[in-house]
Each structure stands twice: as structure tokens, then as C-alpha cells.
Amino acid sequence: MSPTPDGRPGKLPFVVWVLSAGTFLMGTTEFVIAGLLPEIADDLNVSVSHAGLLITAFPAGMIVGAPAMAIATLRLPRRSTLILALVVFALGHLVAALSSSFALVLAARVVTALATGTFWCVGALVATTAAGPAATSRALGMLLGGLTVATVAGVPLGALLGQLSGWRGPFWVLAALSAGAAAVIGRFIPADERGEAPSVRAEFAALRDVRVWLTLSSMTLLMGGVLATYTYISPLLTERAGIPAGAVPMVLTGYGLGALLGTTVGGRLGDRRPLATLIASAAMTTLVLLLLTLLSSNPVAAVVLVTLLGMTGFAPTPVLGALALRFSSSAPTLVSGLSGSAPNLGIAIGSWTAGIALTSPLGQAGPPLVGTVAAALTLLPLTALALMHATRSETPPSRAAADQSIGCGLQDIG
Numbered sequence: 001m002s003p004t005p006d007g008r009p010g011k012l013p014f015v016v017w018v019l020s021a022g023t024f025l026m027g028t029t030e031f032v033i034a035g036l037l038p039e040i041a042d043d044l045n046v047s048v049s050h051a052g053l054l055i056t057a058f059p060a061g062m063i064v065g066a067p068a069m070a071i072a073t074l075r076l077p078r079r080s081t082l083i084l085a086l087v088v089f090a091l092g093h094l095v096a097a098l099s100s101s102f103a104l105v106l107a108a109r110v111v112t113a114l115a116t117g118t119f120w121c122v123g124a125l126v127a128t129t130a131a132g133p134a135a136t137s138r139a140l141g142m143l144l145g146g147l148t149v150a151t152v153a154g155v156p157l158g159a160l161l162g163q164l165s166g167w168r169g170p171f172w173v174l175a176a177l178s179a180g181a182a183a184v185i186g187r188f189i190p191a192d193e194r195g196e197a198p199s200v201r202a203e204f205a206a207l208r209d210v211r212v213w214l215t216l217s218s219m220t221l222l223m224g225g226v227l228a229t230y231t232y233i234s235p236l237l238t239e240r241a242g243i244p245a246g247a248v249p250m251v252l253t254g255y256g257l258g259a260l261l262g263t264t265v266g267g268r269l270g271d272r273r274p275l276a277t278l279i280a281s282a283a284m285t286t287l288v289l290l291l292l293t294l295l296s297s298n299p300v301a302a303v304v305l306v307t308l309l310g311m312t313g314f315a316p317t318p319v320l321g322a323l324a325l326r327f328s329s330s331a332p333t334l335v336s337g338l339s340g341s342a343p344n345l346g347i348a349i350g351s352w353t354a355g356i357a358l359t360s361p362l363g364q365a366g367p368p369l370v371g372t373v374a375a376a377l378t379l380l381p382l383t384a385l386a387l388m389h390a391t392r393s394e395t396p397p398s399r400a401a402a403d404q405s406i407g408c409g410l411q412d413i414g
Contacts, residue, residue, distance in 0.1 A: 013130040016139050018188050019123045020146035022086065022181050026116040027150030028158055029093070029174050030058050033109075035159030039167040044102040051102070054109050059344040061113025066344075069118040070337030071200060079189045081122045086182035089115040093175035097168045121336035126189060128325055134271060136325065141267020141318035145260055148314065152256035156249070203334035211327040211388060212335055214381040216342045219320050221381070222282060224346025225374030226313035228354035229289060230255070231347075232367040233306065236292075240364035241302035251303050258310030263318055265311075270319030275386050278323075281316040282378045288312055289372040293365050313375075317343075323385075350374060 033040075033054050041051040073081045092112035096105045124140060131139035158170040206212065229236075237243045237251055262281075269277045288308045295301040321339050328335035350370065357366025 012135060012139060012142055015130045015189055016127045016142050018181075018184055019082075019127050020142045022082070022119055022123060022178075022185070023143050023146030024150050024154060025089070025174060025178050025181060026119060027147035028154030029089075029112060030116070031151055031155045032158035032162075032170055033058075035155065036162045036167040036170065039162060040105070043167065044100065044105065046102050053106060057106055057109045058113045058116075059348055061110045062117045062344040063341045063348065065110075065114035066117030066121055066340035067334055067337035069114055070121045070333045071203065073118060073122070074200060074203065074333055077191065078122050078126050079185065079191060082119060082126070082185050082189060083182045085115045085119040085122070086178045086185065088112075089119070090175045090178040090182070093171045093178070097171035097175065117337065117340050120340045121333065124321060124325070124336050124339070125332060128322070130190075136322040137270035137274070137318045138267040139318075140321040141263045141270075144263040144267075144314070144317050144321075148256060148260040148263060152253060152260065206328040206332070206335055209327050209329075211385060212324060214385050214388075215320055215324045215327060216335075216338055218278070218282075218378050218381045218385075219317075219324075219339065219342040220346035220349075221374050221378040222285065222313070222316060222320075222346070223343035224350030225289065225371035225378070226285065226309065227343075227347040228350030228374065229292065229309065229368045229371035231351045232354055232358050232364070235358070236296055236364040236367065237302060237306070240296050241299045242297075243299050243302065251306055254303065254307040255310040258307040259314040260310075262311040262313065262315035266315030267318040269315075270322060274319050274323055275382065275389065277319050278316050279379065279382050279386065281312055281319075282375060282382055284312040285309070285316075286372060286375040286379070289368050289375055293368040293372055296365065296368065346374070 037048055037051045037054070040054065041048045044051070073084075076084070089112050092108045092115065095111075096108040099105050099108070120143075124143060127139040127143055128136045158173075161169045161173065233252070233255075234245075234248055237248050238245050243251065266277060266281060288305055292302070292305045292309065295305065324335050324339045325332045354367035354370045357370050358364065360366050362369060
């Protein structure tokens with residue numbers, strides 16, 4: 001990526017846009033299933049609650065599969081790994097579309113989750129390498145933008161297609177689109193230019209840096225808090241705020257647009273002042289969630305706060321991903337995989353906790369209160385990162401130079 005005359009980074013490389021289209025497909029397949037559960041349950045002769053395992057299987061596959069597949073494909077060329085992931089993704093959807101067995105459809109969901117984890121961890125590395133150190137957060141923001149557009153456009157379109165053609169229709173379309181994406185990636189993604197063979201030992205050695213774990217824990221807490229609230233946002237809007245059920249999709253569209261804006265702005269600011277962006281975003285997310293807990297009985301306040309939640313809650317995500325890659329130095333593949341697992345772990349734990357809170361005397365205010373606590377806790381590892389940076393900045397020049405090398409060009413982190 002060529003800088004502009006004033007030294008700022010220019011446009012993101014085309015490969016980043018191609019990879020963002022891939023994450024759009026991955027995001028669509030993860031979330032569209034929620035709108036198809038009744039049709040799937042009826043067709044496969046299972047209860048809706050049992051069919052819900054198709055939703056649970058995906059983040060579970062991501063939690064385990066992203067780091068596992070990162071190591072399993074470590075020595076493969078990155079372009080080949082991306083193509084293989086999309087081919088497996090397409091085959092998984094074909095199996096599901098052709099199957100009349102719930103167990104086989106469930107297995108196909110797990111396989112597609114593994115492919116998604118593989119695509120994300122390798123795609124993030126390819127995108128950030130192409131964009132360069134000055135635009136790492138922007139590149140990751142673009143990839144996350146693909147996921148966000150999936151929630152705003154891909155999921156509603158998939159659900160509509162499912163109503164018109166049956167639940168198998170979206171699976172056929174996703175299979176065809178992912179096969180086409182594999183061909184495009186084979187054409188436009190550059191060949192692997194790694195100078196030396198990757199080392200599994202080096203990948204695990206990168207985990208010795210406590211900054212990596214502080215960053216991953218921030219991902220887990222923040223996404224756990226935001227998505228714990230979002231999981232149960234419909235009952236909050238209809239039963240607590242009194243918003244008609246037919247208007248809920250419009251409110252959720254506002255949330256999705258806010259998330260898209262948040263990842264874009266967060267990515268731009270994060271390349272200049274990462275920790276300042278993270279701490280400010282986490283603090284604002286905590287405030288928004290607290291206000292949602294207290295004021296969500298007012299429909300106007302609820303709509304505004306849900307939109308702000310998407311904006312503030314997703315602004316830190318590309319910055320956290322960029323920091324994790326930088327702190328992992330020259331062995332970022334496993335850390336990239338863990339960066340895919342950490343948010344899903346937070347979502348699983350946060351959603352479970354929020355479900356318990358929903359059935360407590362707190363009622364619909366329970367999930368945003370859980371989210372408030374999780375978002376507030378995010379400030380602890382972020383503050384530790386800021387203090388570590390302040391300490392490192394006061395080290396002698398020789399040590400500071402070594403730290404800068406470990407950080408892969410991380411400058412002015414505050």
C-alpha cells in the first residue's frame with residue numbers, strides 16, 4: 001500500500017477487499033441459521049430447541065478449530081490454505097443442502113466452522129501483510145466490516161431466500177458463492193513470500209508474551225459483554241421498551257450499521273493511537289450498556305442506545321486484533337487463530353450468563369447488566385497494557401529498541 005504525499009497510508013490493497021468478501025460469506029452462514037430454525041426443525045423432524053444445536057455448533061467449532069487449524073495448516077502456503085478453506089466451506093454447505101439427517105447437517109456445520117476459523121486466521125495475516133504496519137487496524141476493520149455487512153444484509157437476504165425456496169436454498173447459494181470466492185482468491189491473492197519455514201515451536205513461544213494474553217482476554221470480555229446483550233435484545237425491545245415486534249428488525253439494522261461504522265472508525269484511529277482508542281471505546285461501551293440497563297424502558301432511548309452499542313462495542317475489535325498480531329512478533333499464525341477463538345468464547349460464556357440473568361428478578365434488564373460488568377472488566381487488561389507500555393517507554397535505549405523489534409513496528413501505542 002503506497003503512502004500519500006503527507007505520509008498517511010493510502011487506499012487498502014485490493015486483496016483486502018477480496019478477503020472481506022470472504023468474511024461476508026462466513027458471517028452470513030454463521031448467523032442466517034437463526035432465521036431458518038423452524039423450517040429446518042420441521043423438515044428434519046426435530047424440535048426447534050434441538051435444531052438450535054446448529055447455532056451452538058458454530059462458535060464451538062470456532063473456539064476449538066481456529067487455533068487447531070492454524071497449527072495444522074501452518075506449513076501450507078497461505079493462498080492454498082485460503083482456497084482449501086473455501087472449498088471445504090462449499091462442500092460443507094453442499095452436504096447440508098443434500099442431507100435429510102440432522103446429525104449429518106450438524107456435522108457439516110462443525111466442518112464449516114473449522115473452515116471459517118482457518119479462513120479468518122490466515123486471511124487476517126494476508127490482509128495485514130498486504131496493508132503494511134501503518135494500516136494493520138484498518139485492514140482488520142475491513143475484514144470485520146464483511147462480518148458486519150453480513151448481519152445487516154446477508155442474514156436478512158438469506159432468511160428471505162429461505163422463506164421463498166426452503167431452508168436448503170441459502171445453503172446452495174452459499175456453496176456456489178464460496179466456490180466462486182475460491183477462484184477469485186486463487187487469481188488475486190499473491191503467492192506466499194515467507195522467507196523461512198514457519199515453526200510450531202516459535203508459534204507457541206509467541207504465547208509467552210503476557211501482552212498477547214491481555215489482548216485476548218480483552219477480546220473475550222468485550223465481545224462477551226456486547227453479544228450477551230445482543231443475544232437477548234429482542235425481548236428487551238418488545239417486552240421492556242414496548243417496541244412492536246415488527247419494528248425490531250429496523251432497530252437491529254441500526255445496530256448493524258453502527259457496528260459497521262464502529263469497525264471503520266476504530267480501525268482508522270487504532271493505527272495511530274491503539275490503546276487510547278481501546279480504553280475510550282471500552283469505557284463508552286460500558287456507559288452505553290449501563291444506560292441501556294437503566295433507560296431501556298423508554299423506546300426512544302432503547303433505539304438510540306442499541307445503535308450506539310453497535311458503534312462503540314465494535315470499534316475496538318480491529319485494534320485488538322492488530323495488537324495481538326503485533327505482540328506475537330514473527331510467529332503470528334497461532335495468535336491469529338486464538339484471536340478468532342477468544343470472541344467466540346466470550347460470546348458463549350456471556351450468552352449463557354445473560355440467559356440466567358434473564359430468568360432472574362432482573363428480567364429483561366439482566367442481559368445488559370451482565371454486559372455492563374463484562375465491558376467494565378475489559379478496562380483491567382487494557383489498563384495493564386497501558387502501564388506496561390509506559391514502563392517499557394522508560395527502559396534504556398538498547399532495551400527499548402529490542403522491545404520495538406518484538407512489537408513488529410508498533411509505534412506510539414498509547
